[in-house]
Amino acid sequence: MKRRDRKLELFLLVLLVLRFSVFLPHVFWIYIISTGITTYFAIKLVWPERIAFHLEIPSRSHLWIWGGALGVAAAGANIWIRWEFHGVAPVLDQGWYLQIIFLPIIQFFVAATAEEPFFRGLLWGYLKRQGRPDWVILVVQALLFFVCHAYYARPGLYANWGSTLFMGFVFGIAAWKTRSILPSMIAHALVNGLTQAFTSSLK
Template sequence: MTQAPRGAADTAAPTDSPVTARPLPALAWAVAALIVAVVLALTFPAWRYSVSYAWSLSANYLLTWGPLVVALAFTAAFWRRFLAFRPTDIYLGIMVGVVARAVGIIVQYLISGRMPGGNLILGGVSGIYIFTAVIAPVVLAPLIEEPFFRGLLQGSLDRVIGPWPALIATSVVFTLVHTIAEGWSVTLIVTLLVYALLAGYVTQQTKRLAPAIIGHAAFNGLAALISWPW
């Protein structure tokens, strides 16, 4: 009996069940969640200063990630097929995060003439700062955003418009959503787009989310390390 090549198991598409083979309902959930999240993000600045900082912070993450989590919960049968793991995913993810962050540093230096540096924190590093600078971006964001963007959105678009258009469309949407949430700058747009393209590519090639999740954690972790008030 002829054996499959050794690397075939790592790159072959997951076997589809009748549920996971339905991309249109999954895509509909993804689009609806994005619309709700963007609308909430656009209306949030109008009332953010009318509540305490702690409530404002909680509301910011809830409004941004809440619709995505709901969509993931209702489409788990579609995107969970990307949850396999290989040891090489660690290396791939770290490379994605490091390369994308390096591009961001270079772009910032070319535009502003300055390298990124630490933040000035009056009164010391608080628990809220640790949450916003480390826990939320390094732990929570990869676990929520990668299953949504690379698993649900890119995975469903892949079945509808093809792998490369899906990769590009998802990367652009990822960049636009984060620009709306975090503010516009050339450095931010270029850095996010490079990261999204790399994360989308490794997901497309491996059919696994682990490299993108690790890459997202490395990407944001380096930003936290650079901006940490040493």
């Protein structure tokens, strides 16, 4: 078990470094390949204990409530935060209805599938096995989620970084209450996709 824990800790570290390098978000193909490979092997490593790592399939009601409803509400809050503090105005330009449909789908397979297995799955399960209570893990994963988006910490993007901390708690609560990362992945995709669709121009 100790050897397994060391392997898991190493995979978490590799995933963290690769996924959230300041440079990788700007090199899309490296971003996708690196996160895909490390996420696959990390999940494979813990799959026999998938319940502890929030990798179970939730009920349909949990998907609707903690994934869909919470995701739409959090997206609205995120849009307001950026509008109020970042100077980004909600805009419905040509083809907005297609953006509302397709951008969350794209974000599900880009951001959600890379970040949720790590923060709300692997990291949560690892800390749980170390004996940490859930409320402490909720705070730790949200803070780490915030810090790892350090590429937002520059003029013009501070609101993005600030809302990331709030979303870390939102996604963490969704995974905690349902014991699954699928609702948090849906919420994550809705937040990213709808925010991207509705905040596409500057005031």
